[in-house]
Amino acid sequence: MRAAVVPALGAPLEIRDLPIPAPGPGQVLVRMQTSGVCHTDIHAAHGDWPVKPAPPFVPGHEGIGIVERVGPGSPDSGAVRQVGDRVAIAWLGSACGRCAYCISGRETLCEAQHNSGYSVDGAYAEYAVADERFVVPVPDAVSSRDAAPLTCAGVTTFKAIKVAGVAPGERVGVFGIGGLGHLAVQYARIVGGIVTAVDVTDEKLRLATELGADHTVNARTTDPVAAIRDLGGVDVAVALAASPQSFEQAFSSLRRGGRLVCVALPAEGTMQIPIFDTVLGGISVIGSIVGTRQDLADVFALHAAGRTRVIAETRKLDDINTIFGDVLAGRVPARVVLQF
Ligand code: ZN
Ligand code: ZN
Numbered sequence: 205m206r207a208a209v210v211p212a213l214g215a216p217l218e219i220r221d222l223p224i225p226a227p228g229p230g231q232v233l234v235r236m237q238t239s240g241v242c243h244t245d246i247h248a249a250h251g252d253w254p255v256k257p258a259p260p261f262v263p264g265h266e267g268i269g270i271v272e273r274v275g276p277g278s279p280d281s282g283a284v285r286q287v288g289d290r291v292a293i294a295w296l297g298s299a300c301g302r303c304a305y306c307i308s309g310r311e312t313l314c315e316a317q318h319n320s321g322y323s324v325d326g327a328y329a330e331y332a333v334a335d336e337r338f339v340v341p342v343p344d345a346v347s348s349r350d351a352a353p354l355t356c357a358g359v360t361t362f363k364a365i366k367v368a369g370v371a372p373g374e375r376v377g378v379f380g381i382g383g384l385g386h387l388a389v390q391y392a393r394i395v396g397g398i399v400t401a402v403d404v405t406d407e408k409l410r411l412a413t414e415l416g417a418d419h420t421v422n423a424r425t426t427d428p429v430a431a432i433r434d435l436g437g438v439d440v441a442v443a444l445a446a447s448p449q450s451f452e453q454a455f456s457s458l459r460r461g462g463r464l465v466c467v468a469l470p471a472e473g474t475m476q477i478p479i480f481d482t483v484l485g486g487i488s489v490i491g492s493i494v495g496t497r498q499d500l501a502d503v504f505a506l507h508a509a510g511r512t513r514v515i516a517e518t519r520k521l522d523d524i525n526t527i528f529g530d531v532l533a534g535r536v537p538a539r540v541v542l543q544f
Pocket of ligand 1: 295
């Protein structure tokens with residue numbers, strides 16, 4: 205099978221011909237149809253974060269495909285998925301299922317988790333093996349092209365809006381309109397938020413308006429904090445841009461009682477937060493990491509019901525290094541989806 209492999213951290217990816225992996229106990233072999241390109245894959249290939257993946261590895265955690273083989277049943281679950289099922293392979297490749305986080309519905313916090321395309325090979329390949337309990341079925345009404353970005357960008361922003369507890373009529377600032385941001389705008393609208401989109405390109409802001417944003421601010425030409433304060437501030441600020449400065453602007457845009465939801469993971473990740481304003485303003489700072497299998501099922505259900513739109517362009521696996529360059533330069537509409 206053809207796969208895009210990270211040969212060494214920081215090196216360009218190589219398209220290699222690898223043997224089709226065999227599913228072990230409790231695993232399925234998935235023949236990939238589409239695979240979304242997430243900024244995290246670029247961080248993985250560059251080794252940007254404190255916990256680094258071990259090359260060679262195959263990135264990708266927005267994989268959609270058909271179960272082609274089922275491995276021998278795992279001792280505790282038996283076969284959950286059938287040959288022919290269309291499933292999503294997400295960032296949460298597996299979790300232990302037994303720890304306090306797993307049994308309290310917080311499996312994304314499991315300390316024994318494996319992550320697709322990071323600690324186990326991911327979806328930039330014609331085939332991938334995955335834990336059958338952690339792949340999520342894709343409803344018929346959701347195309348494989350749309351399902352891919354929903355599998356990380358969708359579920360991650362859905363969860364961010366959920367943990368922020370946005371109430372109808374509250375003001376929501378979405379900082380960064382890309383793969384994640386274009387969906388965050390829509391989830392904030394679904395729960396009744398009044399949305400201000402912040403980005404540095406007019407094209408992305410036009411997209412945000414098209415998707416329902418009530419206000420837009422170009423942070424390259426306007427001070428977003430002043431602009432949002434002129435609008436009365438926001439109750440929730442979702443930080444999706446991989447820039448510590450953007451996190452600080454998001455914090456400073458909050459009204460009293462506001463919540464900052466931290467989602468992006470800048471390579472250089474420290475922000476300065478004034479203690480005085482945090483205490484007097486009753487501000488909450490929340491970290492939100494992807495979403496659970498149930499969150500992803502909810503994301504698919506919303507899309508199947510026609511509540512969200514996915515903006516993406518499809519490209520080929522061979523173009524992966526050019527695609528990474530285009531993503532870093534902001535030259536892609538919202539998301540790139542590899543089509544196999
Ligand atoms: Zn991702
Ligand atoms: Zn666990």
